[in-house]
Amino acid sequence: MIGDTNVRAMPVAAGTQTSTLEVGTLVKMNLDGAPWEWRIVHQGLPGSMYDASCDGCWLLLENIYTQLLWSSPKPNGYNDYQNSDIFGLLQNDFFSMLDSGIQRQVKQVKIPYVNGISSEGSVSSGANGLSCKLFLLSGYEVGLTTSEDPDFPIDGVKLSYFDSGYSSTATNKRIATWDGSATEWWLRSPEMGWPYSAFCVLPEGYAESMTCSDSLGIRPALILPSTALVDDDLNVLAA
Secondary structure, three states, X not given: OOOXXXXXXXXXXXXXXXXXXXXXXXXXXXXXXXXXXXXXXXXXXXXXXXXXXXXXXXXXXXXXXXXXEOOXXXXXXXXXXXXXXXXXXXXXXXXXXXXXXXXXXXXXXXEOEEEOOOOOOEEEOEOOOEEEOOEOOOOHHHOOOOOOOOXXXXXXXXXXXXXXXXXXXHHXXXXXXXXXXXOOEEEEEEOOOOOOXXXXXXXXXXXXEEEOOOXXXXXXXXXXXOOOEEOOOOEEOOX
16 A cells, blocks of 8 residues: 555666677676676677577677687598587587576577588578587678688678678777787688688688688687676676
């Protein structure tokens, strides 16, 4: 009744929803117990190539965590992303580095990918995308297309943080550092027509294909639900 001082307000969750944050914002999440910055590179569903599971807050590790090979040599070539060393490491070793309260929130998503070795495979997308929790970004997602290199697969669409092509603005947004120096980092896009190489971003923000057994930088990406929360210091809160 009106004026009853015993009436209690319903509890309200503390924090700000990630869906309200601007693309480009840096938030913080731990890796192996240490805080790392993650950049919001997209909000929502990028396009029709993506399963509805990809609707959320896209985060990319701002800088390079470590350097690893994309995949070890196999008899018939080794740029099959689904069966690559790095894909397995992301789902297991890297995922386990996230705090448990973050792990519970990371979405299981289906991303566009080249299904099989590039010289034999084709792009699978939508409901046929690759199921995962952590993943590498593709060339198209960072604004690189067949206009920059005809051997890029069309395995995604540009995320809203990135710019297309090789303007200074576009290249600067792709640059990442390792121990304070700009360094190459792997994409998930294999070089089409050649079974031994995949694409990376060079220290200057351009694209190049490298042999999959080369050790280059790793920047995991993941998607949080739009209801995930951050505190006033932009730390993602545990579920």
